[in-house]
Structures are given as C-alpha cells and as structure tokens.
Amino acid sequence: MSPEPGSINLTDRIRGGVDPMVPRIYNVERIRRNxxxxxxxxxxxxxxxxxxxxSAGQFNMLYIFGVGEIPVSISGDPVQDGPLMHTIREVGTVTRAMARLKPGDSIGVRGPFGSHWPVELAVGTDVVIVAGGIGLAPLRPVIYQVTGNRSRYGRMVLLYGxxxxxxxxxxxxxxxWGGSFDMDVHVTVDRGERGWNGEIGVVTGLIRRAPLDRSGAIALICGPEIMMRFSAQELLRRGMDKDRIYVSMERNMKCGVGLCGHCQYGAKIICKDGPVYRYDDIESLLGRREV
Amino acid sequence: MGDTLETLKSDLFAAPFCEGLEDTHLEVLLACAHEERMPKGRFLFHEGAAADYFYIIVSGRVGLELNCPNRGGLSIQTCDAGDVVGSSWLIPPCIWRFDARVLEECRLVSMDAAVLREHCKADPTFGYAMVERIAQVKAERLDAARLQLLDLYGNPEEGRHVARTRID
Structure with missing residues (x-):
C-alpha cells in the first residue's frame, strides 16, 4: 500500500536518526475507563x-518497565494535535499493569509502526466501517479523520457489534456520531439486557441492512478474526469488490520492524506489511489452521 | 382502498423475502397478505401457539424472546425492517418456538401462513420457493447463533482479576 500524503514512514524516521528499537519516554496524562x-x-x-x-490504523509498542512490552493500536485523532491515545483491554500481565498506572507515571513508546487504513482511497466514496468489540479502537482515528473533513467523503456508515x-x-x-445527521451508526449486541431496546444479533446482520453504495464504497473491518471473515463474506454478498475491503490483522508483534518474525502470517510479517491489509491480499490465509 | 392495496403491494414486493419470486408466486403471496400496525410492547405471537401466520417488517423492531422463570423474557435476537418474523409456519409441527414482542412501533405485512401452506402443497414450485426462503432465514439465524455462541468479544481473562474502577 502506498503511503498517504503525510503518512509516517519508518524508513524516513530511521534516516532521521530515530532508532525504532529504543523507546521514547512518555508520561501518563490521564486514564479514562471505557x-x-x-x-x-x-x-x-x-x-x-x-x-x-x-496514520490511522498504525500501532505502537508500549513498554511497562520491568513488566513487558505489547503492541497497541493508536485510538486518537491523527490530524489534531493532542496527547497520544491508546484504548486497552485488560487481558494479561502487561495490560493489567497499565491499568494501574497513574497520571505522571512513565511508559516507553516505540513506533508508530505498520500500514494504515487507506483513508485517501475513500475520498468521494461511501465509507463503511465494520467493528467488533475492542476493534472499534483502531478504527476511531478513521472516524476522526473523515468527520474532520466530512465534505470530502460520501455516506459514512458505522456498524458496530x-x-x-x-x-x-x-x-x-x-x-x-449517530445524532450528527451525516453518519449512520448502527450498534448491535450479542446478548441483550433488561432495558436494552437496541439491536440484538451479530454485526453481519447489520451489513445485510446497511445503506451503502456498493459500487464505490470502501469497507474497513476490525475485530476478532472470525468476525472479520464473516463480515467480509457478507460485504461480498452485498456486491462489494474484494479490492475495496480492508481488514486489520492481529498477531504477537515484538520488534515492530519486521526483523524478529514473531508476527509472521504465511509469507507476511504483520508488524511491517500489516496490520492493515486489503482483503484479497490475505483472503487465502484467513481461516487456515496452519498460519 | 386502492392506495392501501398499492402500499401493501409495494411493501411486500420490496421485501428481501420476495426477491427473485415469479410474478404468479408474488400474486399468491399478495392474496394472503394484509397490513398491520402494532404498538410497542404488543406480542405478535407466543411460544407454543399455532404458527398460522408470519410477518415481514416494513418499519419498526421486534424482539424474539424466551420466557425464563424468575428472569422474565430474555431477548435472543431482534428483527428490523425487511426481516421476516416467524419461520416456524412452514416446518412441522408449525408451532412458535419463541415469543415475539414489538420493541419499536411496527408497520408489518402479515401473511396468512395456513393458506400459504395449502398453496405449497398444491404447487410444488411455489412450495420450493417458500422452502428456499425460509431455509435462508433459518441458515442466517443459525450462523448468527453460532457466532454468538463463540463469544468472540469475550475477555479471555474474564473471571480473573480485573480492576473495577469508575466508568466515565
């Protein structure tokens, strides 16, 4: 994928004297519970x-000193100045340690790494965002970017499960976003609760009903791998072309620069070639047990 | 009256359920259809009752529920505009398996399933077209149920230590 205007290229940063293996120290400004x-x-x-x-879709390696380092997508606004934002789920030792950080605490940051969502390709067309669970976090920068320059894009549809x-x-x-009149937001949950009058069902059900211009629309999908597979298949059934669908893959990234091979996925190295891929580039790998 | 029939016809024929049907089959469906409005909270049907009709939602939302002692009606799925509510009418013993409750005021096309079953028996081509469509509804719901069972968004750490702090 060719870089977007203004996108961040790792090679440029190395030429500029930045060692991608050395973390830069950041201080925690604020932690908000989602x-x-x-x-x-x-x-x-x-x-x-x-x-x-x-760029929207890229990730950083976040290092809690003495505990460990993990890859986390950036969830803030790529265009506006402001603090670096990461939305994190407590699923292991490092993320639990991060949850205990307080304002003023230090953390090491390497990055940003990886490919990005092709937001420039969406100019003049409809944008369909399909997100599942924490998968909304890597897509939030796209929403910021599109809503920040709304007139450049067609209809914007967010489908979230x-x-x-x-x-x-x-x-x-x-x-x-749903009340802003220029964005269709549809949310569904797997399990309803008392008092919930919204939709219950899987996100693929939302795709079947989504208003989209299938001839030109671009679809960006992020969530659990199975959810992305089923969502892509549903978009194809709706008539979208494979080369207009993008997904964000997740593997155990370590070095972030394609050297260690930890995140190898078939012939691809996700930290360097990904995490954002065009669907037809990895379609043959999705669902394969060996990779 | 003419306007009502035209509205019914356009609502019915626009439904995904009718996509690809032959004109003669569409006419059969139209003869078994009428339009209904249902306020929020009304039940379209209850588990265990005879499935002698089904609905296509024009607007609004319907929840499929299972009544659970001490927990009330548990919503397992919602149906929205374009969706079919009720697929048990074609599959013996033709008894509803769930409750269906209106969650948002609905405009519906109500279909006389008892008469449609007779048409299915009399005309196997029509019967096959109906089976194909109801099988599609069942297949989509089975796929969805399987994905829901996988609990894809569940936290693998759930049940272990998770910080509980204020949510903003």
Whole structure:
C-alpha cells in the first residue's frame, strides 16, 4: 500500500536518526475507563515535545518497565494535535499493569509502526466501517479523520457489534456520531439486557441492512478474526469488490520492524506489511489452521 | 382502498423475502397478505401457539424472546425492517418456538401462513420457493447463533482479576 500524503514512514524516521528499537519516554496524562475491562490512556512525551505523528490504523509498542512490552493500536485523532491515545483491554500481565498506572507515571513508546487504513482511497466514496468489540479502537482515528473533513467523503456508515450493552466502547461518542445527521451508526449486541431496546444479533446482520453504495464504497473491518471473515463474506454478498475491503490483522508483534518474525502470517510479517491489509491480499490465509 | 392495496403491494414486493419470486408466486403471496400496525410492547405471537401466520417488517423492531422463570423474557435476537418474523409456519409441527414482542412501533405485512401452506402443497414450485426462503432465514439465524455462541468479544481473562474502577 502506498503511503498517504503525510503518512509516517519508518524508513524516513530511521534516516532521521530515530532508532525504532529504543523507546521514547512518555508520561501518563490521564486514564479514562471505557467499560469494566477497557480503558483509554492519554500520553505525552516526557521531554516536552510533541507525540510522534501517526496514520490511522498504525500501532505502537508500549513498554511497562520491568513488566513487558505489547503492541497497541493508536485510538486518537491523527490530524489534531493532542496527547497520544491508546484504548486497552485488560487481558494479561502487561495490560493489567497499565491499568494501574497513574497520571505522571512513565511508559516507553516505540513506533508508530505498520500500514494504515487507506483513508485517501475513500475520498468521494461511501465509507463503511465494520467493528467488533475492542476493534472499534483502531478504527476511531478513521472516524476522526473523515468527520474532520466530512465534505470530502460520501455516506459514512458505522456498524458496530459488542458483546453486551455495558461493553459498548465509546458510548458517548457513538451517540454523538449517530445524532450528527451525516453518519449512520448502527450498534448491535450479542446478548441483550433488561432495558436494552437496541439491536440484538451479530454485526453481519447489520451489513445485510446497511445503506451503502456498493459500487464505490470502501469497507474497513476490525475485530476478532472470525468476525472479520464473516463480515467480509457478507460485504461480498452485498456486491462489494474484494479490492475495496480492508481488514486489520492481529498477531504477537515484538520488534515492530519486521526483523524478529514473531508476527509472521504465511509469507507476511504483520508488524511491517500489516496490520492493515486489503482483503484479497490475505483472503487465502484467513481461516487456515496452519498460519 | 386502492392506495392501501398499492402500499401493501409495494411493501411486500420490496421485501428481501420476495426477491427473485415469479410474478404468479408474488400474486399468491399478495392474496394472503394484509397490513398491520402494532404498538410497542404488543406480542405478535407466543411460544407454543399455532404458527398460522408470519410477518415481514416494513418499519419498526421486534424482539424474539424466551420466557425464563424468575428472569422474565430474555431477548435472543431482534428483527428490523425487511426481516421476516416467524419461520416456524412452514416446518412441522408449525408451532412458535419463541415469543415475539414489538420493541419499536411496527408497520408489518402479515401473511396468512395456513393458506400459504395449502398453496405449497398444491404447487410444488411455489412450495420450493417458500422452502428456499425460509431455509435462508433459518441458515442466517443459525450462523448468527453460532457466532454468538463463540463469544468472540469475550475477555479471555474474564473471571480473573480485573480492576473495577469508575466508568466515565
């Protein structure tokens, strides 16, 4: 994928004297709870400079000193100045340690790494975002970018599936986006609860009913791999072309620069070639047990 | 009256359920159809009752529920505009398996399933077209149920230590 204007290229950064293996120290500015096991961390460089610029869909390696380092997608606005934002789910030792950080604590950040969502390709066409669970976080930068320059794009449709109403991410923002009259927001949950009058069912059901211009629309999918597979198949059934569908893959990234091979996926190295892929580039790998 | 029939016809024929049907089959469906409005909270049918009709939603939302002692009606799926509510009418013993409750005021096309079953027996081509469509509804719901069973968005760490702090 060719870089977008203004996108961040790792080679340029190395030429500029940045060693991608050395973390830059950031301080925790604020931690906000999104739901019972997910939080968003806002970080600023300890040296007083600006956070590294990034493109929507890229990730950083976040290092809790003495505990470990993990890859986390960037969930903030790629266009506006402001703190670096990561939305994180507590699923292991490092993320649990991150949840215990307090404002002023330090964290190491390497990145941004990887490919990005092809937001420029969407100019003049409809944008369909299909997200599942925490998969909304890597797509939020796209929403910021599109809503920040709304007239450049066609219809914007956000289809989001969560496990239960209380686990819906960015609830206030979803309500605001849905009420903004220039974005179709549809949310469904796998399990309803008392008081929930919204949709119950899987996100693929939303795709069947979504208003989209299938001839030109671009679809960006992020969530559990099975959900992405089924969503892509449903979009294809709706008449979308394979080369207009993009997915974000997740593997155990370690070095972030394609050297260690930890995140190898078939012939691809996800930290370097991905995490964002055009669907037809990885279709043959999806669902294969050996990779 | 003419307007009502035209509205019914356009609502019915626009439904995904009718996509690809022959004109003669569409006419059979139209003869078994009438339009209904249902307020929020009304039940379209209850588990265990005879499935002698089914609905196509024009607008609004319907929840499929299972009544659970001490827990009330548990919603397992919602149906929205364009969806078919009720697929048990074609599959013996033709008894509803769930409750269907209106969650948002609905405009519906109601179909006389008892008469449609007779048409299915009399005209195997029509019968096959109906079986194909109801099988599609069942297949989509089976796929969805399987995905829901996988609990794809569940936290693998659930049940272990998870910080409980204020949610904003």
């Amino acid at each position: 739901n019972h096991d997910t939080f968003t961390m806002e970080l600023n460089p300890a040296d007083g400079g600006n956070p590294e610029p990034f 969560a496990r239960a109403p209380k686990e819906i991410l960015y609830q206030r923002q979803l309500k605001a």
